[in-house]
Amino acid sequence: MTKERFSDHFINELEQLFTWRRDVRHFKPDPIPDEIMDQLLSFACKAPSVGLSEPWYFIKINRPELRQKIHNVFKKNNLQASRDYSSDKQKLYNSLKLSGMDDAPHHIAVFSERNPDQGKGLGRKTMPQTTAYSTVMAIYSFWLAARAYGIGVGWVSIITPKDIHQILEIPETLEFIAYLCVGYPQTIRDKPELEEKGWEKRNSQKNKWIIK
Numbered sequence: 001m002t003k004e005r006f007s008d009h010f011i012n013e014l015e016q017l018f019t020w021r022r023d024v025r026h027f028k029p030d031p032i033p034d035e036i037m038d039q040l041l042s043f044a045c046k047a048p049s050v051g052l053s054e055p056w057y058f059i060k061i062n063r064p065e066l067r068q069k070i071h072n073v074f075k076k077n078n079l080q081a082s083r084d085y086s087s088d089k090q091k092l093y094n095s096l097k098l099s100g101m102d103d104a105p106h107h108i109a110v111f112s113e114r115n116p117d118q119g120k121g122l123g124r125k126t127m128p129q130t131t132a133y134s135t136v137m138a139i140y141s142f143w144l145a146a147r148a149y150g151i152g153v154g155w156v157s158i159i160t161p162k163d164i165h166q167i168l169e170i171p172e173t174l175e176f177i178a179y180l181c182v183g184y185p186q187t188i189r190d191k192p193e194l195e196e197k198g199w200e201k202r203n204s205q206k207n208k209w210i211i212k
Contacts, residue, residue: 017147022192024152025100027183032106036149043145049134050127053119056135057174058142061107066167070179071101073163074156081158096197100154104181109164110139111174135177142180152185
């Protein structure tokens with residue numbers, strides 16, 4: 001049965017879901033049951049996609065040696081990134097935990113097909129990047145569903161796509177989009193850790209419409 005409108009209670013719960021969605025870097029070691037992980041993937045695949053192309057690929061990284069190689073890529077890039085800041089900012093940067101790769105029980109690499117046959121090119125002739133945007137929508141659907149189950153997700157971006165392609169032996173027809181750490185969070189935070197640590201704060205102006 002199709003709903004024309006969800007209840008006020010559901011909308012309030014939905015707002016809480018958006019508010020409590022966090023980029024998690026501190027995980028408990030407990031693995032997530034396979035049936036729940038499968039359900040999260042099912043939710044992700046309900047995301048909208050340009051031309052119904054469904055370009056996403058979610059790849060579980062279970063082998064310890066692959067995880068370690070990718071973690072080494074992160075550590076190398078993280079060290080280089082810290083050197084780009086002034087001494088005061090560098091000290092703060094080094095205090096941040098920017099990856100949960102060392103304790104998250106699940107690692108997922110997400111790729112997007114650059115030019116999928118599915119969808120027959122609809123909507124991509126003028127904006128070919130919409131396949132990647134579609135995959136990001138699938139990631140966000142996965143993320144919100146995970147939070148509803150009390151599961152945390154952390155997006156690791158301080159890694160070079162070229163290295164990930166080589167380590168995982170993924171063809172260039174697939175574009176690397178995200179490396180996700182997934183697991184039960186150690187703590188639930190009221191606000192982003194970067195805000196708590198004083199790295200950045202939310203821009204209240206972004207909550208306002210721009211009128212043209």
